[in-house]
Amino acid sequence: MERKEWPLWEVFVRSRNGLDHKHCGSVHAPDAKLALQVARDVYTRRQEGVSIWVVQADHIVASDPDAKPELFDPAEDKIYRHPTFYQLPDEVNHM
């Protein structure tokens, strides 16, 4: 069947230089050029950004929510990776 709906694009906006691009929503557009144009109109009407990325939604590979435990739990018991794990003498504890 012929696809009639414009593809979905995810939109990422850098709010100002020095900050990361951050996901802010999605738009439908027939091609990359119009996706940028639509993203500008929909997500930056009030100077919310200085740079936009758009990427077609089906090009994004996402982790499986069901895999959360095996992906992220192993880090839970590695508290020695955090600086606060190390209790130093008071005189030098600001290190």
Place this chain on the structure above:
Amino acid sequence: MYTQALDIPQQNVDKAPRAVENPAYQAEFDAKIDAGGYIEAKDWMPEAYRKTLVRQISQHAHSEIVGMLPEGNWITRAPTLKRKAILLAKVQDEGGHGLYLYAAAETLGVSRDELLDALHTGKAKYSSIFNYPTLTWADIGVIGWLVDGAAIMNQIPLCKCSYGPYARAMVRICKEESFHQRQGYDLLLAMMKGTDEQREMVQDAVNRWWWPSIMMFGPHDKDSPNSAQSSRWGIKRISNDDLRQKFIDATVEQAKVLGVTMPDPELKWNAERGHHDYGAIDWDEFWNVVNGHGQGNVDRLAARVKAWEDGAWVREAALEHERKRAAREHRAA
């Protein structure tokens, strides 16, 4: 925006939540909700939760884009260039709000075309407030002040609703909505400083929009069958009647400053309750408009369908253009 009657039942929606499909997932879901956490798009969720959200978010999105119609009518008739630029920006915002919300609804596994089709065929509801006509320029101000004001009251709690994509869309919407309310009030202040005729126009618009505005909070709590479930799910945080009372209390002072009166002789401060009392709401009229009786409904839907159909060739041509470009690129490679 304009969420009203978020818990108005719609055809084809399961009345009772379906049996739990997976008790372990359900327990995890319940725990997340109870801890005030967020559910994200790919997370497991009960089917009834998903359906409720699709219905509510799409009703909300439909209300935004239908809401463009009564105000859009006034763009060419705005009295000054300044007011015209403001109204254009506001109507563009309403379109933007609709788009944020459709995008949020799509994360639940429905397509935008499906949602629009439900609107155009009359299967989905939108806020009945837009079925009232905008007769004079004062209506544009009163819509901003009262209708958008009521919408803000309704929407602020939604910024903390349990479904992440909806909550994030609402944060964005609420920020912009404040402009809508303030520009409306500002417009009315300007008219109140004008001629007697202009002041009468403002009072007349207030008389016509007051009751529909306070109906936007939906039925009284005792008649709101879906509220308990929505509260349990963290979709609804404050009850219809509590929000309505908050709105009325806030608005009375604003009316005084503006120099208008509300068309409700029973509206008065009750020191014992610490709130304003108000008269009985005519729910027959509310349900009549919600259920689509009246010229407004017919006109609004016809305008929507016409815009959609007249734009079909543009949507198709743009897709075809991209298909050809991709094919050319493929051949060249």
